[in-house]
Amino acid sequence: MAGIELVDVQKRYKVDGKTVQVLSGIHMKVPKESITVILGKSGCGKTTLLRLVGGLEEPDGGEILYGESHRTAFVFQEPRLMPWLNVADNIRFGLKKKEMDPDEIQSIIHTVGLDGFEKAYPSQLSGGMQQRTSIARALAYRPSFIMMDEPFAALDYFTREQMQKELLRVQRIQGASILFVTHSIDEALLLGNKIIIIENGRVKTEFELPKTEKFRNLLDETFIELKRDIIKNLNNDK
Numbered sequence: 001m002a003g004i005e006l007v008d009v010q011k012r013y014k015v016d017g018k019t020v021q022v023l024s025g026i027h028m029k030v031p032k033e034s035i036t037v038i039l040g041k042s043g044c045g046k047t048t049l050l051r052l053v054g055g056l057e058e059p060d061g062g063e064i065l066y067g068e069s070h071r072t073a074f075v076f077q078e079p080r081l082m083p084w085l086n087v088a089d090n091i092r093f094g095l096k097k098k099e100m101d102p103d104e105i106q107s108i109i110h111t112v113g114l115d116g117f118e119k120a121y122p123s124q125l126s127g128g129m130q131q132r133t134s135i136a137r138a139l140a141y142r143p144s145f146i147m148m149d150e151p152f153a154a155l156d157y158f159t160r161e162q163m164q165k166e167l168l169r170v171q172r173i174q175g176a177s178i179l180f181v182t183h184s185i186d187e188a189l190l191l192g193n194k195i196i197i198i199e200n201g202r203v204k205t206e207f208e209l210p211k212t213e214k215f216r217n218l219l220d221e222t223f224i225e226l227k228r229d230i231i232k233n234l235n236n237d238k
């Protein structure tokens with residue numbers, strides 16, 4: 001099997017003695033070498049789902065099937081860099097000595113557009129550059145899957161747009177497999193090869209997006225039509 005498959009995955013939390021069923025039977029496939037987006041309202045269980053797929057938590061029911069050995073990297077909403085390490089050392093952080101290839105690290109730094117900033121500390125970088133460093137750190141780990149939890153949510157409109165383009169470019173170059181969580185319909189449409197809508201603890205709908213890149217533009221007609229479809233889907237609460 002290529003990728004990750006979730007079969008009837010359930011997750012509940014106990015809060016104040018009461019059980020909250022967050023995920024109540026998730027079935028989905030996350031293919032390799034593409035961007036799969038999980039879209040849903042705040043609090044619908046997106047982060048929980050990502051943590052389960054990434055192995056940070058165990059499901060209470062169901063199964064998560066990994067096709068082959070998997071190595072997972074995470075990019076969170078905030079960069080989570082080590083303030084006492086410079087860009088290059090932050091990127092190397094988490095790698096064993098034998099896994100470090102200076103040429104490859106340099107090529108990743110180039111890919112995320114941080115040439116010349118190798119020695120800079122996080123406090124000397126803009127928010128966008130810090131987030132690019134955390135993406136570089138994820139790539140350097142050579143993961144089979146990158147789990148991204150609303151990584152651009154804290155960025156301003158222009159930086160966010162630039163980062164989305166950057167991510168598409170990096171994904172194309174590296175052929176990375178990405179599971180990307182967002183509550184933004186626009187972001188889901190700009191990035192996703194597949195969009196999975198989560199509602200009431202279940203997969204509500206899935207959209208496979210056209211292979212062409214042409215429609216990935218907020219003003220494109222196909223884009224607007226897909227957006228209308230998704231909004232209708234999210235509003236129809238039955």
Ligand SMILES: Nc1ncnc2c1ncn2[C@@H]1O[C@H](COP(=O)(O)OP(=O)(O)O)[C@@H](O)[C@H]1O
Pocket residue numbers: 013014015022040041042043044045046047048049
């Ligand atoms: N560790 C936890 N303990 C108790 N409840 C949790 C925990 N993590 C998440 N939840 C609850 O699960 C629900 C889904 O949370 P989350 O996955 O963070 O949603 P999202 O990322 O879609 O905003 C929320 O109601 C949240 O309060």
Ligand SMILES: [Mg+2]
Pocket residue numbers: 046047048149
């Ligand atoms: Mg979340």
